[in-house]
Amino acid sequence: xxxxxxxxxxxxxxxxxxxxxxxxxxxxxxxxxxxxxxxxxxxxxxxxxxxxxxxxxxxxxxxxxxxxxxxxxxxxxxxxxxxxxxxxxxxxxxxxxxxxxxxxxxxxxxxxxxxxxxxxxxxxxxxxxxxxxxxxxxxxxxxxxxxxxxxxxxxxxxxxxxxxxxxxxxxxxxxxxxxxxxxxxxxxxxxxxxxxxxxxxxxxxxxxxxxxxxxxxxxxxxxxxxxxxxxxxxxxxxxxxxxxxxxxxxxxxxxxxxxxxxxxxxxxxxxxxxxxxxxxxxxxxxxxxxxxxxx
Amino acid sequence: xxxxxxxxxxxxxxxxxxxxxxxxxxxxxxxxxxxxxxxxxxxxxxxxxxxxxxxxxxxxxxxxxxxxxxxxxxxxxxxxxxxxxxxxxxxxxxxxxxxxxxxxxxxxxxxxxxxxxxxxxxxxxxxxxxxxxxxxxxxxxxxxxxxxxxxxxxxxxxxxxxxxxxxxxxxxxxxxxxxxxxxxxxxxxxxxxxxxxxxxxxxxxxxxxxxxxxxxxxxxxxxxxxxxxxxxxxxx
Amino acid sequence: xxxxxxxxxxxxxxxxxxxxxxxxxxxxxxxxxxxxxxxxxxxxxxxxxxxxxxxxxxxxxxxxxxxxxxxxxxxxxxxxxxxxxxxxxxxxxxxxxxxxxxxxxxxxxxxxxxxxxxxxxxxxxxxxxxxxxxxxxxxxxxxxxxxxxxxxxxxxxxxxxxxxxxxxxxxxxxxxxxxxxxxxxxxxxxxxxxxxxxxxxxxxxxxxxxxxxxxxxxxxxxxxxxxxxxxxxxxxxxxxxxxxxxxxxxxxxxxxxxxxxxxxxxxxxxxxxxxxxxxxxxxxxxxxxxxxxxxxxxxxxxxxxxxxxxxxxxxxxxxxxxxxxxxxxxxxxxxxxxxxxxxxxxxxxxxxxxxxxxxxxxxxxxxxxxxxxxxxxxxxxxxxx
Numbered sequence: 001x002x003x004x005x006x007x008x009x010x011x012x013x014x015x016x017x018x019x020x021x022x023x024x025x026x027x028x029x030x031x032x033x034x035x036x037x038x039x040x041x042x043x044x045x046x047x048x049x050x051x052x053x054x055x056x057x058x059x060x061x062x063x064x065x066x067x068x069x070x071x072x073x074x075x076x077x078x079x080x081x082x083x084x085x086x087x088x089x090x091x092x093x094x095x096x097x098x099x100x101x102x103x104x105x106x107x108x109x110x111x112x113x114x115x116x117x118x119x120x121x122x123x124x125x126x127x128x129x130x131x132x133x134x135x136x137x138x139x140x141x142x143x144x145x146x147x148x149x150x151x152x153x154x155x156x157x158x159x160x161x162x163x164x165x166x167x168x169x170x171x172x173x174x175x176x177x178x179x180x181x182x183x184x185x186x187x188x189x190x191x192x193x194x195x196x197x198x199x200x201x202x203x204x205x206x207x208x209x210x211x212x213x214x215x216x217x218x219x220x221x222x223x224x225x226x227x228x229x230x231x232x233x234x235x236x237x238x239x240x241x242x243x244x245x246x247x248x249x250x251x252x253x254x255x256x257x258x259x260x261x262x263x264x265x266x267x268x269x270x271x272x273x274x275x276x277x278x279x280x281x282x283x284x285x286x287x288x289x290x291x292x293x294x295x
Numbered sequence: 296x297x298x299x300x301x302x303x304x305x306x307x308x309x310x311x312x313x314x315x316x317x318x319x320x321x322x323x324x325x326x327x328x329x330x331x332x333x334x335x336x337x338x339x340x341x342x343x344x345x346x347x348x349x350x351x352x353x354x355x356x357x358x359x360x361x362x363x364x365x366x367x368x369x370x371x372x373x374x375x376x377x378x379x380x381x382x383x384x385x386x387x388x389x390x391x392x393x394x395x396x397x398x399x400x401x402x403x404x405x406x407x408x409x410x411x412x413x414x415x416x417x418x419x420x421x422x423x424x425x426x427x428x429x430x431x432x433x434x435x436x437x438x439x440x441x442x443x444x445x446x447x448x449x450x451x452x453x454x455x456x457x458x459x460x461x462x463x464x465x466x467x468x469x470x471x472x473x474x475x476x477x478x479x480x481x482x483x484x485x486x487x488x489x490x491x492x493x494x495x496x497x498x499x500x501x502x503x504x505x506x507x508x509x510x511x512x513x514x515x516x517x518x519x520x521x522x523x524x525x526x527x528x529x530x531x
Numbered sequence: 532x533x534x535x536x537x538x539x540x541x542x543x544x545x546x547x548x549x550x551x552x553x554x555x556x557x558x559x560x561x562x563x564x565x566x567x568x569x570x571x572x573x574x575x576x577x578x579x580x581x582x583x584x585x586x587x588x589x590x591x592x593x594x595x596x597x598x599x600x601x602x603x604x605x606x607x608x609x610x611x612x613x614x615x616x617x618x619x620x621x622x623x624x625x626x627x628x629x630x631x632x633x634x635x636x637x638x639x640x641x642x643x644x645x646x647x648x649x650x651x652x653x654x655x656x657x658x659x660x661x662x663x664x665x666x667x668x669x670x671x672x673x674x675x676x677x678x679x680x681x682x683x684x685x686x687x688x689x690x691x692x693x694x695x696x697x698x699x700x701x702x703x704x705x706x707x708x709x710x711x712x713x714x715x716x717x718x719x720x721x722x723x724x725x726x727x728x729x730x731x732x733x734x735x736x737x738x739x740x741x742x743x744x745x746x747x748x749x750x751x752x753x754x755x756x757x758x759x760x761x762x763x764x765x766x767x768x769x770x771x772x773x774x775x776x777x778x779x780x781x782x783x784x785x786x787x788x789x790x791x792x793x794x795x796x797x798x799x800x801x802x803x804x805x806x807x808x809x810x811x812x813x814x815x816x817x818x819x820x821x822x823x824x825x826x827x828x829x830x831x832x833x834x835x836x837x838x839x840x841x842x843x844x845x846x847x848x849x850x851x852x853x854x855x856x857x858x859x860x861x862x863x864x865x866x867x868x869x870x871x872x873x874x875x876x877x878x879x880x881x882x883x884x885x886x887x888x889x890x891x892x893x894x895x896x897x898x899x900x901x902x903x904x905x906x907x908x909x910x911x912x913x914x915x916x
Contacts, residue, residue, distance in 0.1 A: 115572030119793030182371030256740035
């Protein structure tokens with residue numbers, strides 16, 4: 001029973017990070033039809049931002065804010081430098097552009113800083129544990145889940161309550177008509193990238209806190225998982241991305257925790273099979289986007 | 296001065312030229328009906344005037360100001376409103392959100408609220424359904440919403456692309472009544488329609504397109520009487 | 532016409548004698564395939580840096596065996612197996628004298644399947660899976676093999692009184708899979724028990740599920756052993772300690788990096804094997820000092836010094852063979868008796884081309900690598916490859 005509760009906390013904690021990343025991917029995709037595989041590198045950049053801030057002996061909360069700010073800046077710069085010139089290109093071209101951006105950033109870090117991970121030590125209170133009777137839960141998991149809930153809540157408020165959020169939701173459905181309303185396309189796109197950057201930055205903080213190091217390839221695996229989550233949730237659906245993230249996290253954690261020892265090496269294969277199975281049952285995803293966009 | 300003055304407009308999609316040197320004028324407070332068969336270049340013309348596609352040639356003047364090649368958002372801010380073909384309301388947004396978005400950049404929040412109330416008075420069905428998702432409205436209600444959404448911007452030139460398409464007959468009449476009423480309020484309208492008799496019935500002038508060029512133009516009354524229009528659109 | 536005088540004849544014969552010496556000035560070509568990017572870059576980059584440094588030093592002294600200037604043909608594998616294999620073929624086509632491959636067993640084996648049949652001796656930068664030499668008679672290891680490391684680590688674990696162990700493995704690399712298994716075998720030979728094992732995927736996002744499994748173990752193990760490397764080991768140890776598990780953790784030579792030592796409290800007390808330790812006044816410390824002076828960078832891993840030792844191994848083999856002929860060099864290298872290296876001495880004679888080298892045991896204390904001892908594995912408990 002205690003183990004089940006602990007694994008549930010683990011699943012929420014991991015799923016939450018995937019949800020943040022998947023939501024960032026989906027936000028950008030819903031507006032510019034770009035599956036941004038360089039999203040993982042935004043996370044990596046945020047990680048190095050935290051590392052750099054700690055090297056400058058800034059206090060941990062400042063370093064964390066710096067990491068998120070760096071991620072927003074990186075996402076905006078990526079949009080301005082790499083993706084804006086490609087605006088209107090087809091999905092494949094955009095996808096390949098994002099791979100190119102991703103590779104360039106990885107190599108810059110590998111050759112500019114180090115191919116090896118750099119250690120990051122966050123405050124001790126983050127690494128303490130909470131005793132709940134028979135169950136001991138890591139503070140970091142709790143903080144992680146709380147941060148995800150806050151970030152998702154803030155995102156929902158932004159989308160529901162602000163004019164720009166309204167424009168973003170509308171743009172996800174029909175970008176051309178949003179422009180006919182006089183709303184500047186560049187502002188909406190930039191906002192989408194800024195939001196995705198902020199979410200990736202928060203994900204990076206949680207990731208780094210749990211892993212203790214940053215390396216040039218840090219973002220690659222999580223962004224792949226987040227991509228799977230967005231497809232599972234329904235490509236282009238923001239709610240679907242969040243749901244997909246939590247499902248992918250739960251599948252991974254529960255398989256890791258409850259598969260018999262002999263089957264453990266096949267965990268990834270089993271986990272992907274479950275996701276493919278879900279997609280066979282629901283080809284448009286668990287929570288499809290409301291409208292298919294018109295061309 | 297004409298509200299809209301288009302000279303030598305050309306629109307090209309890759310190798311295909313959809314509009315080939317079109318001249319068009321719309322005076323203030325006028326309805327001009329843009330007619331023609333499918334593929335004649337009507338929607339391309341509207342898209343170019345609204346800034347959704349850049350013209351490959353020609354000039355577009357709005358109240359004498361050259362606005363050729365400006366992007367859609369800039370034209371919208373200058374008072375060009377388009378009711379797009381197929382309505383294209385934001386299905387996952389509520390009715391009120393659709394309307395507020397229509398006035399988002401044109402009016403400060405208090406004024407936007409006031410306009411929203413006026414629209415809800417004018418279109419009671421939208422007031423009743425203000426918190427429903429627009430995707431749940433009927434086709435006719437969505438068309439009303441699409442028109443009300445543009446009116447939120449208080450445009451000086453209203454472009455309408457097939458507003459009666461796919462609507463039930465009595466709804467079609469309501470739409471045409473509304474268009475005529477909007478003119479009587481002083482709005483300038485460029486109307487693209489398949490329904491030639493009803494369009495010419497409310498229009499001041501008509502322009503018939505064929506293969507991207509003007510094949511016929513005149514007052515609505517003359518066109519209604521012309522053999523060419525009767526033969527092509529009013530036969531049977 | 533005058534008969535040539537004896538002085539002229541003497542000069543002439545001297546010139547003729549000098550000719551073979553000119554031939555002996557022939558360069559020695561080494562094909563190097565190492566990753567400058569990708570997952571192996573953390574190990575290939577420092578290995579290559581140390582290798583390059585000592586190649587330059589040796590060339591300043593005339594080259595291999597003091598007479599063959601070394602020319603390197605360097606290729607970046609980007610950690611891509613297909614690229615690695617392509618470069619192996621390219622090295623064969625170029626007719627290089629020797630090949631040095633990536634710091635992992637799997638790509639080295641892939642290369643060896645091409646360079647071996649072509650008769651070119653091939654050495655891994657730091658692959659430690661002892662099976663890697665089984666692919667061809669021409670393939671050599673350079674670092675103390677996993678089974679030697681495992682035997683030394685298991686002996687120490689038993690000395691500390693640990694009776695039960697839990698192993699964390701990953702099937703994604705021979706190193707991470709077999710290393711803990713060797714430990715388990717040696718540990719059991721010495722009377723210990725293996726309670727169970729866990730499996731992770733390389734670059735796995737998080738380890739909390741595994742940690743929860745460990746917390747649920749009954750009875751709890753005395754020690755957890757893994758061959759995981761970066762960034763998996765940092766993530767694992769972080770999750771383990773964050774969950775309040777204080778069980779001792781032991782690992783392999785991959786933990787000997789400033790990154791792992793920089794992880795703070797969570798790695799306090801972790802015991803790991805290593806290829807070397809730069810005791811004050813040792814050749815190893817001298818190398819580190821020379822490297823720092825020349826490059827301005829710290830040789831902060833053992834891969835640097837091992838890369839340098841590889842240059843020495845090739846040099847010793849060419850000297851012993853008295854020739855640069857690849858087959859003769861292979862035979863000489865395979866029979867190399869104990870030779871003094873910089874990181875440690877090495878013996879190839881009597882092994883299946885994985886050198887017998889001393890293994891260092893170290894403990895991380897206060898972010899520092901604390902030397903425990905250095906020694907050879909007891910042949911009686913070294914698990915068979």
